[in-house]
Amino acid sequence: MSPEPRAAFDDPELVERFADLVVGFGANLQPGQVMAIGSEIGKEDVTRALARSAYRHGARYVDVSYFDLHIKRARIEYAAEDTLDFVPPWLGERIVELGNMHAARIGLTGPAHPGLLAGLDPNRVGRDQLPAVRETGPVVNARTTNWTAVPCPTRPWAALVHPDVDPQEAWVTLCEQIVHVCRLDTDDPIAAWRERADTLVSAAARVTDRRFDALRFVGPGTDLTVGLLPTSKFLAARFETVDGIQHLPNLPSEEIFTAPDPARADGVVRATKPLVLGGSIIRGLEVEFREGRAVRIDAEEGAEVLRSYAARDETADRLGEAALVDGDGRIGALDTVFFDTLLDENAASHIALGHAYAMCVEDPADEARINQSSIHVDFMIGSPEVRVLGVGTDGAETPVLTDGAWQV
Known part of the structure; x- marks a missing residue:
């Protein structure tokens, strides 16, 4: 043997x-x-x-x-x-x-x-x-x-992600995938991450410079418009503390993200990956927004869990984040559902109910308007079939992300 x-x-x-x-x-x-x-x-x-x-x-x-x-x-x-x-x-x-x-x-x-x-x-x-x-x-x-x-990585997680192979093969495969997405398979992982972070920071700056009034997500089962604040800015996941210490809040990270206007979200969005929330798995999620609020939360499995989170406080049913993920990252290319928000959200564009990040707005007046909920729940809505459009104050639409490629 x-x-x-x-x-x-x-x-x-x-x-x-x-x-x-x-x-x-x-x-x-x-x-x-x-x-x-x-x-x-x-x-x-x-x-x-x-x-x-x-x-x-x-x-x-x-x-x-x-x-x-x-x-x-x-x-x-x-x-x-x-x-x-x-x-x-x-x-x-x-x-x-x-x-x-x-x-x-x-x-x-x-x-x-x-x-x-x-x-x-x-x-x-x-x-x-x-x-x-x-x-x-x-x-x-x-x-x-x-x-x-x-x-x-854990062995039970490996069996969940790769159920069709024997447990040891599943464990080996999940570990290999985590090594790959964390860029530990490169000669210099830190240099590789710095290069990727520079690319994402540049993309965030370009999208910010367009000063879109809203983002529109369009794809199978999805047509959602998310309003932005006047000084919403996009960031990549390279933060700096008040003491000047740079850090990557997510490792791996393949996203750029911003704080939306919690009073402006309209349409229907269908999740493109399952969501793990509080130990429960939510599959087939579909959410309808009207005037900023999630007025309908349905799912093939686990909808009541997210409904309970969305009822946690006065603004838990409003958005606090909109994030865009291109097709050049390492996670999406694996075409694997990881049942882990950190990995799955960095494989696809996503939105989040609840708390917003104050560093994503530039004006104190806008900071006072961001979502201050006690929850923050990301769910994935992006795929190569989902187009992202920037909407101007005049209603004109500009392609931002098409087939996973930046258009700005």
Whole structure:
């Protein structure tokens, strides 16, 4: 018998290289900073590698917070209905204090226990939105922390993404894909990311310079117009803190994005990929907007979960982000549904219900108008068949993204 194929993330040297890329470039940890890592039970090996790398990079302290989805399931099954949206104050205070300390932060994405919440009452599932806390948005907007979110492969996730092969082959394939999309298969991953980031920053500047009044998405089942604010600007995922520390908030990142006018979204949009939300999978999603609000949320599976999120507060059913993804990125070319928002949103253009990023507007008057909701839920609406048009104040339409290629 031939030996069982070995996955990239079974190689300690590769895991350490991955950790160094995430810590030293993605989060760009500075000597003396506190490093916070948000992880999940099932991701211990990568978490420990990140901690080792953080201390090698001069971290003052590494604070790891593990979330256990099994405990969340127990809460949803058995807790009293009126307690499900209770969030202990110290969870929010932790992120606020990390901001006060100008800490570095890393979040690990990718489902470690896919399907664990299946079969539960979706209304109850939507009430408990942990591990997300509402304090994260204001800390991000304050730009006090240098942070990144990165995928962490697990064997259960591999089986979800590649169900038609044996578990070991699925594990090997998912690990290879993550190595590829993170550009760890290049001679110099940091140089490769700098080059890609430069390309995206240039595209963001070109779209911003057109000062469109709105974006229109047109494709199968989709005709949605999203209004923009007068000073909405597009950014690529290369941020800078108030202390001048550059970081990639998503690694990998293939998008440019902006803050839309939460009062202006009209039409129907059909998701082009499944959405994983709070441990639940939403498939076949279709949303109708009228005068900014999501007035209809339907899906083949899991609609009630998103409806519950959209009812969380006064503006949770309005948009807080519109993002464009071209066809030159590494994720979309894999033609794989990852069931992970970080990867799937960087494979296709997307919009988000909820909180907006204040750095995406240039005028304080517009900043006062952006969505301040406590949620932020991205879902993917782009594909090669979905055209993106820029709409001028006179109603004239200009192609922006066609067949995955920039037209501006």
